[in-house]
Amino acid sequence: MRLRATVEIIFGAAIVCSSYAQQAGAPFSPPAEITYRVADIWSAGTRMHAEVFAPVSAQGKLPTILMAHGWGGSVPALRPEAVAFAKAGYLVVAFDYRGWGESDSRVILTDPAPAQRPNHRFTAEVQEVREVVDPLDQTADWLNALHWLQAEPQCDTTRIGLWGSSFSGGLVVYAAERDPRVKAIHSQVGYMDGRTRPMDPTPENKNLMYEEATRRARGELGIPPPLAQVIGNLRGAPIRDRFTDYHPVDEVGMAPNCAMQFVVAEKEELFDNNEQGIKAYHLARGPKNLVVIPRITHYGIYSEARSQAEKLALDWFRQHLKP
């Protein structure tokens, strides 16, 4: 019954997601006071789409906020916050993970490689890995975006913050634990333990994870099709076995110099806050803040509490990234 209830709630919440997805094809006109450009970030040889926002009046290096979407999103849904942060004086970079939005996809061979490969090159048919959810691959994308930032002329590399929401609210924690150049994070309604619901609420699901992993390792199970709906109506199937290796909440202490702000929804319905944001807050060793937004559910962070969450992020980044 618990799983069924969770899935039904996710179904309702996914409707909100779809409205964000609809923004993907819309042309974007930045406000006059913002500079805007599209850029390419390379992650393990694959091009990721990024959008760069900065105040027109900016001179010299700027504190920088790196952003990426959660489960099933894309950059257009992040533009309102990106513009607000840029207006507040930040360089802002928002990117699509490999296989999502306007990014290219990782590819896999559909047949064995030929025996003859002169200069390690050959022609082959490939299948793209598109719109699946793999937290470890997506963490690599965050880390590569951080590497990209180091050579961005306007970026003050000593003042980099990460913004993440929902699924990316856990990914920013994972990235900060692995890259000491991250000085602050804002994680809202973050999912930080792939062993907990909605991914793994039952022993049956844990068995399913191992079965899928074994079949995939033996070449009997391929990558899920794009946008497959496996978890409720969320867009994009999870690579289940990669979730058991993903529990940034347990490793928060690895980033003692990163200022961490966790914003959780009081009526969170997708997972237990005590296993996610609240636990991370208690384990964090550096400057930290926990905000419980009363009366909202998970997706309330994108509707009735969106402006409040944006202000919380701005306040946190001002405290920890501004000179």
Added chain:
Amino acid sequence: MSYENRSQLRMKKTGPWDYIEVPGITHFEMYIGEAFARSSNAAADWFVKYLK
């Protein structure tokens, strides 16, 4: 490894564990001669103990 570090390691490990230091050898000398025999036998003994 110092006594203090060994003690810290012992405290961190919650499952069965063992620690063997082969004296006087460098990294790749573990693959030859007496050191190789010692490390290989240690591995075999460990697996016999926990996998048989």
